[in-house]
Amino acid sequence: MLITELKSKEIIASLAEGKVFMINCHGCKEVRFPEKEALELQKELQAEGKLTGVITTDYICNPDNMKLRLEKYQEQIAEADVVLVLSCGVGVQTIAEYLEDKKVCAACDTYPVPGFQGVTPLEYKCDQCGECYLNLTGGICPITACSKSLVNGQCGGSKNGMCEVDGDMECGWERIYRRLAQLGRLDVLKCPTQVRNFATDDEVAK
Amino acid sequence: MKITELFERGEFVVSAEVGPPKGIHIEHTLEEAKTYLSGITAVNVTDNQSSVMRLGSLAVCKKLLDEGLTPIYQLTCRDRNRIALQSDLLSAAMLGIENILCLTGDHTKMGDHPQAKPVFDLDSVSLLHTVTKLEAGEDLGGNPLVGEPPKFAKGAVVSPCSDSVDAQLAKMERKVAAGADYFQTQAVFEPEKFIKFMEKAKQFGKPVQVGIIIPKSAGMAKFMNNNVAGIHVPDEMIEELKADKEKTKAGITGVEIAARIIKECKPYCQGVHIMALGWESKVPELLKKAGI
Numbered sequence A: 001m002l003i004t005e006l007k008s009k010e011i012i013a014s015l016a017e018g019k020v021f022m023i024n025c026h027g028c029k030e031v032r033f034p035e036k037e038a039l040e041l042q043k044e045l046q047a048e049g050k051l052t053g054v055i056t057t058d059y060i061c062n063p064d065n066m067k068l069r070l071e072k073y074q075e076q077i078a079e080a081d082v083v084l085v086l087s088c089g090v091g092v093q094t095i096a097e098y099l100e101d102k103k104v105c106a107a108c109d110t111y112p113v114p115g116f117q118g119v120t121p122l123e124y125k126c127d128q129c130g131e132c133y134l135n136l137t138g139g140i141c142p143i144t145a146c147s148k149s150l151v152n153g154q155c156g157g158s159k160n161g162m163c164e165v166d167g168d169m170e171c172g173w174e175r176i177y178r179r180l181a182q183l184g185r186l187d188v189l190k191c192p193t194q195v196r197n198f199a200t201d202d203e204v205a206k
Numbered sequence B: 001m002k003i004t005e006l007f008e009r010g011e012f013v014v015s016a017e018v019g020p021p022k023g024i025h026i027e028h029t030l031e032e033a034k035t036y037l038s039g040i041t042a043v044n045v046t047d048n049q050s051s052v053m054r055l056g057s058l059a060v061c062k063k064l065l066d067e068g069l070t071p072i073y074q075l076t077c078r079d080r081n082r083i084a085l086q087s088d089l090l091s092a093a094m095l096g097i098e099n100i101l102c103l104t105g106d107h108t109k110m111g112d113h114p115q116a117k118p119v120f121d122l123d124s125v126s127l128l129h130t131v132t133k134l135e136a137g138e139d140l141g142g143n144p145l146v147g148e149p150p151k152f153a154k155g156a157v158v159s160p161c162s163d164s165v166d167a168q169l170a171k172m173e174r175k176v177a178a179g180a181d182y183f184q185t186q187a188v189f190e191p192e193k194f195i196k197f198m199e200k201a202k203q204f205g206k207p208v209q210v211g212i213i214i215p216k217s218a219g220m221a222k223f224m225n226n227n228v229a230g231i232h233v234p235d236e237m238i239e240e241l242k243a244d245k246e247k248t249k250a251g252i253t254g255v256e257i258a259a260r261i262i263k264e265c266k267p268y269c270q271g272v273h274i275m276a277l278g279w280e281s282k283v284p285e286l287l288k289k290a291g292i
Helices: A008-017 A036-049 A063-072 A074-079 A090-100 A171-184 A185-192 B003-007 B027-037 B059-064 B082-094 B124-135 B167-177 B189-203 B220-228 B237-243 B252-268 B280-289
Strands: A001-005 A020-025 A051-057 A084-085 A102-105 A106-113 B013-017 B042-045 B071-076 B099-105 B153-158 B182-186 B208-213 B271-275
Touching: A001 B013, A008 A084, A020 A074, A020 A090, A036 A051, A051 A063, A051 A074, A063 A074, A063 B042, A063 B271, A074 B220, A084 A090, A084 B153, A090 A102, A106 B182, A171 A185, A171 B003, A185 B167, B003 B013, B003 B167, B003 B182, B013 B071, B027 B059, B027 B280, B042 B059, B059 B071, B059 B082, B071 B082, B082 B124, B082 B271, B099 B124, B124 B153, B124 B167, B153 B167, B182 B271, B189 B208, B208 B252, B220 B237, B237 B252, B252 B271, B252 B280
Parallel strands: A020 A051, A020 A084, A084 A102, B013 B042, B013 B271, B042 B071, B071 B099, B099 B153, B153 B182, B182 B208, B208 B271
Antiparallel strands: A001 A106
């Protein structure tokens, strides 16, 4: 099982700048989605006149299915400044990859619960680490795409764009840098130093 | 002595490094350091370099200090979590070690214990951030330190000839923001790339020591080209090394090449860091040839 939990109101407010397109993933059977909170957020955005459209579906990590839906909502997405994705990290990465010129933000953190971990395509991974970094990395996960799970940038171990730890793997931070450059958002790299939080206990983690 | 004091005085700072042995006898290491490195500013002591288990950096730093040398304590984030790293930093300060170099560290898979758990609880940037906090009298958990807090010259590394140099510069900027006082670079064999890099890096206003490896042979150069990230030895340099076949001349070409690189880079940086990799005995000759 996994739990997707909406990020704090302050963080959501900082992400939802300008017009917003919302994507809700009610997930695979294994996920607990914050339906009530998502609906509240949707209403708030609507009341503020910021919402350009909403997709609510399941399995947004299924690229074929998602591609068709995103095409259907092309105009509303084009109108939005940011696409806010309410899903686990895999869902956000799928959307970010597909809408590679768009600011795609993760509105949720993903926590693991013992049991089956859901159905995900192999290209994307979510470690369910509880503090989603995808908003600082252009939608490419530094925890799973970097051998050392670095959250403050590239180490010196990239050779010809590949990771020296695993020759078959492209350097995750090189991908992140490229994506941020493409989005015109390299300023994100100037964010404060990130220190990971490994506390798994709910109370300690906060 | 903090090496930052020398940078502030405008001195061209020379450092070299020693790798602790895999064992407890360091007489040879100390003897070499005393004989060949006592003329230079500071000596880095590597921290289980290349993820190969060795004698500890902190202990060897203390030995060098006792011998009158100025050690730079290298810390990587591979083997210790934030509690152990902070504790070791306090230990270092207590022992009188004033210079540190903060690195993320090679992955455990690169070394002689590939089965080991890679820690990376912190990374180079968050480690620098942690040291800055300690210096302000508080640990990373926000708890006050008792008494006078430690003070270090905080070093960091950057890879100027990396094929993703822009990503490296972005990381360098984060290190500066986290408190880095000075930088040492990955080995440079392409001075023109280094000079270009420095044009961009000088905006951060922190002293940079150009990293130098003495190329021992054409084979070593090729090995580095194939296996070491951020290093590229140009073909004509490899040809130069190949020509150096006579035994009597062995090593001279390598020292000449390294001296040439130092000379070319010197006007653009604030110091040099020599990674002799067992050729400590050639350091004095190299510096002489480079005019330092």
